[in-house]
Amino acid sequence: MRMPTMFSCIFSFLLILSMLTPFTMVSSLNVYPIRIEKLYLAAVTSNNTGIVIPVTIKVFPGNGNIRIVDPGGKVSVSTVLSIKYALGLASIMTGREKSSYNYEIIFPKDTDIAGTSATLPFTLVFAAILTNTPIPEDFSATGILMPNTIVGNVSGIDLKYEATSKRNIQLFLGPYIEKIPGTNYIPVITAYEAYNTITKTKLLGSTQEIIVPRTINYQSFFVNATKEFLNLTRNILSLFPAGYASEAWKFYRLSEKYSNKGDWYTAASYGFRSYIDALSAYAIYLEERAPTKYKELLAHLEKWYDGNYTQAIKDLEKLGNYTYRHLNLWNIDIYINAFIRYSIAVNAYQLYKATGSPLQIVLALARIITAKQWASIPSIEKKMISYNTLLSTYKTLHTFTNITINYFMSMKYISNQTINVLSTINHIGNVLVKLAKLAYIQYILISDLLSLQPPVFSPYLTPEYVVELNKTVSRVANYLLYESGTPILSALTTVDIGRTYAVEMENLTTIDGLLTSELTLLTMYKALYMVPVYSCISCGGSTIHLLQGSETTSPPVSQMIFYVIAIILISMGAFLAGFSIKKYYG
Numbered sequence: 001m002r003m004p005t006m007f008s009c010i011f012s013f014l015l016i017l018s019m020l021t022p023f024t025m026v027s028s029l030n031v032y033p034i035r036i037e038k039l040y041l042a043a044v045t046s047n048n049t050g051i052v053i054p055v056t057i058k059v060f061p062g063n064g065n066i067r068i069v070d071p072g073g074k075v076s077v078s079t080v081l082s083i084k085y086a087l088g089l090a091s092i093m094t095g096r097e098k099s100s101y102n103y104e105i106i107f108p109k110d111t112d113i114a115g116t117s118a119t120l121p122f123t124l125v126f127a128a129i130l131t132n133t134p135i136p137e138d139f140s141a142t143g144i145l146m147p148n149t150i151v152g153n154v155s156g157i158d159l160k161y162e163a164t165s166k167r168n169i170q171l172f173l174g175p176y177i178e179k180i181p182g183t184n185y186i187p188v189i190t191a192y193e194a195y196n197t198i199t200k201t202k203l204l205g206s207t208q209e210i211i212v213p214r215t216i217n218y219q220s221f222f223v224n225a226t227k228e229f230l231n232l233t234r235n236i237l238s239l240f241p242a243g244y245a246s247e248a249w250k251f252y253r254l255s256e257k258y259s260n261k262g263d264w265y266t267a268a269s270y271g272f273r274s275y276i277d278a279l280s281a282y283a284i285y286l287e288e289r290a291p292t293k294y295k296e297l298l299a300h301l302e303k304w305y306d307g308n309y310t311q312a313i314k315d316l317e318k319l320g321n322y323t324y325r326h327l328n329l330w331n332i333d334i335y336i337n338a339f340i341r342y343s344i345a346v347n348a349y350q351l352y353k354a355t356g357s358p359l360q361i362v363l364a365l366a367r368i369i370t371a372k373q374w375a376s377i378p379s380i381e382k383k384m385i386s387y388n389t390l391l392s393t394y395k396t397l398h399t400f401t402n403i404t405i406n407y408f409m410s411m412k413y414i415s416n417q418t419i420n421v422l423s424t425i426n427h428i429g430n431v432l433v434k435l436a437k438l439a440y441i442q443y444i445l446i447s448d449l450l451s452l453q454p455p456v457f458s459p460y461l462t463p464e465y466v467v468e469l470n471k472t473v474s475r476v477a478n479y480l481l482y483e484s485g486t487p488i489l490s491a492l493t494t495v496d497i498g499r500t501y502a503v504e505m506e507n508l509t510t511i512d513g514l515l516t517s518e519l520t521l522l523t524m525y526k527a528l529y530m531v532p533v534y535s536c537i538s539c540g541g542s543t544i545h546l547l548q549g550s551e552t553t554s555p556p557v558s559q560m561i562f563y564v565i566a567i568i569l570i571s572m573g574a575f576l577a578g579f580s581i582k583k584y585y586g
Contacts, residue, residue, distance in 0.1 A: 116411055255274055316342060398438060486535065
């Protein structure tokens with residue numbers, strides 16, 4: 001057998017080299033970041049001293065990976081979790097796909113940092129990167145974030161501010177807290193507001209009223225819901241002395257008041273509250289005065305619950321099937337709201353069975369009635385969202401919910417129970433139902449976070465705070481109206497009720513909980529309209545070129561040239577190698 005000729009060896013080598021060329025060229029393009037940002041993190045040391053940690057964020061074309069450069073290995077797991085959470089939240093908040101880039105987070109050598117107070121500043125920088133918006137280099141911020149962008153309290157804010165002032169960083173943002181004397185501390189309610197403050201731009205639109213097309217008949221639903229609850233409440237209140245149900249009577253009269261005004265959103269809400277209070281007071285009255293009748297009442301409520309539960313299931317299934325054929329934000333919102341109320345009812349009923357508490361069976365019954373009511377709201381036949389978009393949104397939100405739960409578990413703000421609920425969602429099955437289950441998990445999470453003691457979110461509630469939060473809910477709703485072409489019914493009701501509750505001097509905590517829960521839903525809905533962000537991978541230095549849109553964009557010309565050269569080399573190498581091998585074998 002003859003030895004291969006030198007000619008054959010050379011061209012075999014060229015073949016292998018040519019096959020590797022495109023990968024070598026493309027990877028070499030990623031050496032230089034397309035954007036570099038400096039971020040100044042305010043922190044508190046173990047000996048209670050405020051410090052400023054300069055962090056560098058480098059951005060490369062990629063697929064959403066985060067690389068932490070931590071010389072010395074002292075950046076805590078909780079801080080890393082907060083960075084991952086911040087990127088996911090910034091992506092949903094801006095409506096831009098985080099997977100457009102890879103991110104390198106570089107900490108100074110031997111940085112000793114723990115906790116999650118850097119969530120707010122990282123979220124702001126990621127949001128600016130995803131929207132191609134310049135940000136000032138002399139800002140700092142501190143705060144944790146709910147998954148709806150609401151800023152939460154952290155420790156050592158005064159020490160952090162002092163450290164940033166010494167560093168000549170005058171723009172320092174954080175949560176609503178008791179005023180720091182003699183400072184320029186800027187409190188912000190949401191990351192939206194913080195983003196507007198540092199970039200001088202807006203992610204959301206105006207606070208104008210949400211316009212509902214005349215073709216959508218929604219008023220009759222609230223009229224019927226109000227009448228149903230008022231009739232039920234009136235019958236209950238006639239069974240025992242008024243002194244036992246003063247709150248129920250108060251809400252009953254408020255429901256009548258707003259019925260007469262034609263304000264049916266608020267009337268239905270007060271009607272629901274009057275029903276719950278009246279039925280709870282009656283159960284307590286019978287438990288004290290007539291034990292036999294009390295047991296009869298519980299049996300009657302269970303039977304009534306079962307009947308409404310059966311009907312609610314049928315209505316939900318019918319609404320779900322319809323929504324699948326007509327995927328738009330109006331129908332999805334109605335379905336999710338009905339599903340959340342159904343889930344609350346089921347959970348309350350299970351608690352009643354476990355504890356025998358009359359308050360739980362009352363809540364279960366009232367909520368299953370509202371689930372049935374919401375499922376009966378007229379849908380619309382305007383199709384705006386594709387099934388693939390729905391599926392993609394579910395996957396995005398499932399991943400984000402998992403990151404969110406781990407984030408709050410790292411602070412010990414929630415237990416394993418929430419992640420156990422998440423693990424029950426089977427990835428195989430109805431995507432709309434799974435999306436609704438995620439919404440219910442977010443509802444549970446927000447309820448748990450708002451009940452933390454001492455308060456972490458909104459620790460210093462004021463009327464001004466509530467007004468601003470209501471404006472934010474309205475802005476997000478209008479943003480979604482612009483994106484989808486359809487209004488969001490739950491936002492319509494929440495904004496209206498929030499205003500009216502403020503007029504009626506309701507407890508600020510009640511209004512805050514109402515608005516916060518709605519903002520959570522609206523933030524989830526924003527994920528339905530995520531768009532890719534395409535980057536110029538041949539750009540170098542700190543400049544960046546972004547093309548935003550939902551259509552596929554062609555690669556840059558320089559990249560196309562590299563690909564063409566690579567293909568030519570592969571073809572030539574293959575031909576020459578084949579020719580050499582043929583000569584060798586004769």
